[in-house]
Amino acid sequence: MTSAPARYLDLHLLHTLPYANLNRDDLGSPKSVVYGGKERARVSSQCWKRAVRLEVEQRLADPAVRTRRLTKQIAEDLHTSHQWPQELAGLAGRAVAASAELGIDKAGLTVLVYLPRAAIAELVQVCLGHRDALEQALTAQDKTSEKQEDGKPKGGKGNKRDKAVDLAEVLPRKQIVELITSRNSSTALFGRMLAEVPGSKVDGAVQVAHAFTTHATEIEVDFFTAVDDLNPADLTGGGHLSQNEFTTGVFYRYASINLTDLTTNLNGDAAHALSVTEAFLDTFCTAMPQAKKNSTAPFTVPDLAYLAVRADRPVSLAAAFEKPVSPASGTGGFGAPSRQGLATYATQVNTLLGTQTLPFAGHAALQQETLDGLGQRHASFGELIGAALAAAAPEAR
Amino acid sequence: MIGILLHLAGPMQSWGIAAAFNDRDTHRYPTRSGLLGLISAAHGHTRTTPLNEEWGELVLTVRIDRPGVRMSDFHTVGGGRRPEQTVPTSEGKRRSLDTATITSRRHYLADAAFTAALEGPAEVITGIAAALTHPVWAPYLGRRSCPAEAPLLLTPTPIERAAAELDHLPLARTAPRGKDKTTVSVEFVLEAPPGQQEACRSEELPDLPSSFHPHERAHHDRRVYLHTRDLPAALCGGYGTDYLTALHTYLESTTS
Numbered sequence: 001m002t003s004a005p006a007r008y009l010d011l012h013l014l015h016t017l018p019y020a021n022l023n024r025d026d027l028g029s030p031k032s033v034v035y036g037g038k039e040r041a042r043v044s045s046q047c048w049k050r051a052v053r054l055e056v057e058q059r060l061a062d063p064a065v066r067t068r069r070l071t072k073q074i075a076e077d078l079h080t081s082h083q084w085p086q087e088l089a090g091l092a093g094r095a096v097a098a099s100a101e102l103g104i105d106k107a108g109l110t111v112l113v114y115l116p117r118a119a120i121a122e123l124v125q126v127c128l129g130h131r132d133a134l135e136q137a138l139t140a141q142d143k144t145s146e147k148q149e150d151g152k153p154k155g156g157k158g159n160k161r162d163k164a165v166d167l168a169e170v171l172p173r174k175q176i177v178e179l180i181t182s183r184n185s186s187t188a189l190f191g192r193m194l195a196e197v198p199g200s201k202v203d204g205a206v207q208v209a210h211a212f213t214t215h216a217t218e219i220e221v222d223f224f225t226a227v228d229d230l231n232p233a234d235l236t237g238g239g240h241l242s243q244n245e246f247t248t249g250v251f252y253r254y255a256s257i258n259l260t261d262l263t264t265n266l267n268g269d270a271a272h273a274l275s276v277t278e279a280f281l282d283t284f285c286t287a288m289p290q291a292k293k294n295s296t297a298p299f300t301v302p303d304l305a306y307l308a309v310r311a312d313r314p315v316s317l318a319a320a321f322e323k324p325v326s327p328a329s330g331t332g333g334f335g336a337p338s339r340q341g342l343a344t345y346a347t348q349v350n351t352l353l354g355t356q357t358l359p360f361a362g363h364a365a366l367q368q369e370t371l372d373g374l375g376q377r378h379a380s381f382g383e384l385i386g387a388a389l390a391a392a393a394p395e396a397r
Numbered sequence: 398m399i400g401i402l403l404h405l406a407g408p409m410q411s412w413g414i415a416a417a418f419n420d421r422d423t424h425r426y427p428t429r430s431g432l433l434g435l436i437s438a439a440h441g442h443t444r445t446t447p448l449n450e451e452w453g454e455l456v457l458t459v460r461i462d463r464p465g466v467r468m469s470d471f472h473t474v475g476g477g478r479r480p481e482q483t484v485p486t487s488e489g490k491r492r493s494l495d496t497a498t499i500t501s502r503r504h505y506l507a508d509a510a511f512t513a514a515l516e517g518p519a520e521v522i523t524g525i526a527a528a529l530t531h532p533v534w535a536p537y538l539g540r541r542s543c544p545a546e547a548p549l550l551l552t553p554t555p556i557e558r559a560a561a562e563l564d565h566l567p568l569a570r571t572a573p574r575g576k577d578k579t580t581v582s583v584e585f586v587l588e589a590p591p592g593q594q595e596a597c598r599s600e601e602l603p604d605l606p607s608s609f610h611p612h613e614r615a616h617h618d619r620r621v622y623l624h625t626r627d628l629p630a631a632l633c634g635g636y637g638t639d640y641l642t643a644l645h646t647y648l649e650s651t652t653s
Contacts, residue, residue: 007531008535025470025471026471026500031470031471032468033408033409033468033505033507033508034465034466034468034507034508035408035507035508036508036636036637037508037571044470044542045542046472046542203534204541207535207537207541207542207544208542209408209542209543209544210408210409210542210543212408254544256535256544258534258535260533261534311531312530312531312532313529313530313531313532313535313536313549314535314544315547316407316544316545316546316547317547318407318408318544318546319406319407319546319547319636319637319640319641320637320638321637322408322636322637322640323635323636323637323638323639341637341638344638345637345638345641348638348641348642348645349547349548349641351645352547352548352641352644352645352648353547353548
């Protein structure tokens with residue numbers, strides 16, 4: 001163990017999944033990948049990452065929203081919670097979008113923005129503080145539109161009239177842009193790409209690999225019929241027949257957090273970065289994609305978690321399963337040989353790369369076997385994560 | 398001229414050439430732009446950092462240990478939304494409900510493994526080796542969801558004649574079956590034609606980057622020469638732990 005600074009935190013999981021189809025392709029089959037010459041079941045990184053993101057946001061009570069309805073939400077809040085007249089509230093919503101140069105389409109929607117939910121409330125507060133300016137803008141608009149559309153009934157759409165007054169100048173533009181591009185734990189972890197608002201881009205600090213089985217798999221086709229309950233007794237046969245596809249296996253799952261990047265994304269707040277890291281690691285162990293959950297209930301927990309804090313670079317151990325695992329002799333099953341395979345491979349990687357840049361390595365597992373090469377054993381996932389974080393940032397905890 | 402050796406392998410990798418919109422392709426071996434992107438990220442360069450001019454002098458040789466198989470990953474965006482919430486078409490109209498979901502295909506090379514030699518001026522190569530040893534951003538094989546197998550950098554200390562080592566370094570593949578099979582055919586991708594006696598074919602790729610800037614991204618064409626050589630079957634190091642052991646034995650013997 002050395003005092004090299006922690007930069008990357010690698011989490012490796014072995015996770016046994018029963019008969020399930022967590023992630024489908026366009027034909028409804030479980031996704032797959034060929035590795036080491038054999039077909040394996042796969043769950044895409046995007047799929048599992050979404051499940052993790054939703055749970056992380058819930059845990060940290062710091063949710064982020066992806067929405068095209070930002071202007072409408074602001075208008076609605078102003079109208080319902082603060083009794084603003086509908087027209088003024090609508091103008092305020094459009095003024096927010098104009099400040100950030102977010103175009104509004106005919107349906108009143110912007111491009112998809114991604115921001116902390118708390119930022120919407122703050123945007124509403126900014127509007128409340130600038131009610132006078134917004135009212136003046138509304139009056140100015142009404143005058144221009146009366147002149148332009150003399151005698152014609154006023155149109156419901158605001159777009160034409162908005163051009164008469166420069167809506168982008170009504171609200172404090174800098175503050176609005178800051179709020180719309182503001183970050184929270186979720187954007188700091190997973191990143192954000194928004195081409196329309198310069199400066200909003202956040203490179204995510206988390207990398208997640210596609211999960212795949214440690215062994216060769218085959219897709220199981222489940223033929224099923226649905227009974228027609230109201231068929232007369234003499235009429236036999238199903239009301240519907242079709243087939244679904246499922247697969248089972250021991251999955252290798254890998255994610256890596258760049259601690260330096262995460263701290264930077266959170267404006268240098270090391271303690272916040274640690275708590276976000278803890279939430280991510282914990283959630284990565286437990287969150288599950290929800291596809292076909294009602295017909296398969298595949299809610300298992302990982303068999304093994306191996307955590308490594310690294311000072312040099314992240315290291316994936318996927319190649320431990322490049323040679324597909326064979327069932328354990330005598331007892332069968334892929335779990336035990338997968339765990340041993342990971343331990344043997346990690347030992348070999350450590351021999352090759354050295355351990356000077358490995359300030360912490362440890363594991364927690366459901367089974368009692370000894371796993372040399374995966375560091376010290378910890379009683380629970382929580383304890384393992386706690387020990388890793390204490391090693392990663394001793395001063396911050 | 399000194400050089401480094403890189404092991405580019407993982408369950409999935411993707412080296413885009415003409416990727417556009419909803420169909421993100423991959424070439425069948427690593428591109429120069431992809432590899433320089435990986436190295437830039439390791440240095441901590443952003444997309445707007447001007448490309449290091451000295452990198453133009455680097456010579457890249459790729460050995461195809463295992464060509465892998467092509468696969469495509471199917472993605473959906475925006476399914477299950479009301480028409481007015483879907484992505485607009487170019488005429489400003491909305492797609493009908495049953496065509497509202499945007500789908501995309503991302504292509505990957507599954508099960509592929511490459512060994513690359515990168516040669517160039519001593520100070521440039523030393524800088525790249527240092528960056529890859531302690532990368533600012535984690536190296537990945539074309540896409541962030543495709544982490545590279547360890548070790549990525551086989552030579553933390555650069556060596557002389559790195560490309561020549563490709564004839565001796567263990568191959569990331571299993572040995573051919575049958576006792577009489579004493580050699581394996583291995584394809585190489587070179588940036589200069591091989592010796593006169595050797596048959597080769599060439600192809601042109603638009604993968605010579607001049608800028609990674611999002612608004613000024615540009616690539617020039619690069620000509621590569623492909624040829625196949627027979628290497629001893631004994632070089633086959635196998636998969637996973639077997640390969641690492643073979644690699645370890647080889648590196649120990651050459652560095653000591």
